[in-house]
Amino acid sequence: MTALLVGLGLWIVGGVAGLFGGRRQPAVSAALAVVGSALGLGAAAHVLQTGAPESFRAAWPMPYGEIHMAVDPLSAVFLAPIFLLGALASVYSIGYLHGRDDRQVGRAVFLFHLLAVSMCVVVCVKNAILFLLAWEMMAISSFLLVLLDSRQSEVRHAGWMYLVATHIGTAFILVLFAWMGTVAGSFDFDDWRSLPSSSESRAGAWFVLALIGFGAKAGFWPVHVWLPEAHPAAPSHVSAVMSGVMIKTGIYGLVRVVTFLGPPPAWWGMALLSAGLVSGVLGVLFALAQHDVKRLLAYHSVENIGIIALGLGGALLGQAYGMEEAAVFGLAGALLHVVNHALFKGLLFMGAGSVLHATGTRDVEKLGGLLKQMPATGTTFLIGSASISGLPPLNGFVSEFLIYVCFFKLALGGPAVCGAAGAAAIAGLALIGGLAAACFTKVFGVMFLGERRTPLAASEAPLSMTAPMAVLAAACILIGLFPAVSASVLIFPVLASETDHLLSMTSVLTWVQLSAAVLVGLGIAVIFFRAWIFRGRPVSRAVTWDCGYSAPTSRMQYTASSFVQPFIDLFQPLIQPRERRHDPHGYFPKAASYESHADDLATRGIFGPLFGWIQTFAEKWLWIQQGRVQTYLLYVFLTLAALLSFQMFQ
């Protein structure tokens, strides 16, 4: 625990150092962040290894409790990616923020360190009040980071939307914690373990509050609307951390609260499963329709949060129907996907950031052929793309595999309801996987392959940016190649009580490991065979054949829009693209244009009308606001009088 606190202290020192400015400053802060993270990772690893929670208590001169922090295996699973990605993003920001003015850099460094520390505190803290404070600090620091480029109006819009969305979520959490605290008579999480589960409907209400409150942070559909706005607006290392680990604090909160609520009824599992399916499918569909690479990645976060929710839903269903083995697989898959998503999504956002840094655009239609100019960024981006598409032998496959097994087991062993849920989840996962692979073929192919579409100059990012990406890519490969080892190190401590099921999971994952080894071994053999066969053979260079065109130009390439056009057509009822076309007409047509936008379904269909309605309602009460001090004093007096008389008559 001391190591963790010292680590957090170093992070804070690094952040405060940022405020003093100086040209070398970001490097100093990043160095402190790396050392702090190493200490923190050591602490998390220690807890994962021993399985015994470590705690820290200190008196706190405030009502409702004390400073109580503890790292148990569940916290450690979330801490590890926060520290890893946090340190790497801090290093990455040295290169990424280079060239901005010193004050802005200092502010970014300070806020970023504050964000990292508050995330760590959120997953360690064991007191509801302290949790909410850290939660709010996390929201505010990330809000200010989103607003770093606040001169642009769309950034301000995104920041505003994020602020509103996150506070609506916090409001639900506030109600939840106040209610639970009143029932338990304490705000310490340890006392909530033995919460009286007398009333099933009350537990259900708590679950719904947690689902909405934490779901807004995690990005479940339809409360995901802030993600595709805030992630593109934020600087890329911030997007990497926000998407990679910050939204996972929502998952952490949900899991933590569910452990307080006693045995789950089946409908909780069904609710999470539906949330997961809807988030997954709609997330990836809207991702397909995007051309802004960071917006696209943000929608993929919605998709991956959906996959995590599917795993959690499977775990709850397994518990509800007494199928412990399925439950263990589901929870393990969901938690491993939390770690995996942090790795590959962090990597992809950093890759997108490098491209943005080098070319100045996030529009994939303007890019092309970048792999030749930016080989390190391109290669790591490819690894990230394959991982997020869930392809073996990379890490995304491992966690999706566990979730699949969970649902297969549910469908095999459970009653028909369970089977139907399992079938829906399996079909959904398969569809999500196929669509994700299509989307990442598109984004990687259009950005990095082929020829340049516009004359944008690009050069490889500096080492401070490529090295973190290389580390993340290596982690993706390692978890993919050694699933049994990584699961037993990362996930098994959380599930330590389920020894039998862990044995069966180990045996399955060992087989996956073996299959990955066979696949990779064969691949290497084929590479050597190919190299051997090419010895002394004529290998020449020409233009792309392109069916006989003698001088193909880069404008003839397939674009991202054309690549996804069949998908948009097929899923039109869900995506509902808004089209504007000016057909050419007359004998000598001049102007013709076509535009298509895929606006978010939830923004357009739910929140737009809702907030419009709230506004109309509020406008009706506008007459209350007179703008005269006397009137407001009258209001104060009337309120006081009303409260006093209420008190008297009670």
Next chain:
Amino acid sequence: MTGETAQFAKDILRQWVFVLAAAPILPGLAARTKSWFSGRKGPPVLQLYWDILKLFRKGTVYSRSTTSVLRAGPVISFSAAMAASLMIPFGGMEAPLTFQGDLILFAYLWGLSRFFTMTAALDTGSAFEGMGASREAIFSCLAEPALLLGFLALAREAGSLSMSDLLSVGLIRIWSIHAPALCLVAAAMAVVFLTENSRIPIDDPNTHLELTMIHEVMVLDHGGPDLALIEYASAVKFFVLGALLVRIVYPIRSGGFWDGGEVLLLGLAALAVLVGVVESTMARFRLSRIPQLLTLSFVLSGFGVILSLAAPR
């Protein structure tokens, strides 16, 4: 332990040798059937062996637009297809890679091969290859749920998550009691088989117009040994997915690796002839109609699952 490892390696090698030796005959059979239907003499049945051999002895020409992604495509799709072949049991034995959940890996290995085929196609910067990649992407992402739901129906009947158990002797008993569910699954799998192998009515391997192709157009810029690997991988894919279909329709009852092997080969030959017959007697669908066909196969799988859920056990 070393004895076990040696045995494992031997099993894998035996399976690979068998697949590599037998696979290229199947597309040849299909082509021969088609030529018989159209009254031509047609290429010899063993033509693909000679084609592959010839391609392996050639040099190659790369487009200046391409990178190592284009070179990686054939290597990965070949390796993935060979790895998937290790999960199909031959005869009555278990396949070398048999574990609870191997069917998920089986489905995702095709995803791996497809991902890198598509990126290799986009690497050339050619509009035609981009078009092929786009079509491959949408059709495969519709076929994948059908495949996995089909597996779920079979898994529910067999009570196991492993291909070797799904396709074991137990299938004979399941045919006798749950034939309707199995019929639906087999029909869905047949559509998946035709889609994954780019056959009529989804794709036409022999069309002469790049604009209408799906799979063939993605590999236009590959040549020499790279193309040989691609052709070999397609033949292996035909063999492996075909073997899955054949074993569902005609469960094999006997023991060892070779017992029943001839039945499997005969079944595969019949399947290849059947593919030839289908290709000779029907035209490919309009591209916009293909999603409907794939949705149909998804629905068939889904009904298979429903029937297996509804059945008393």
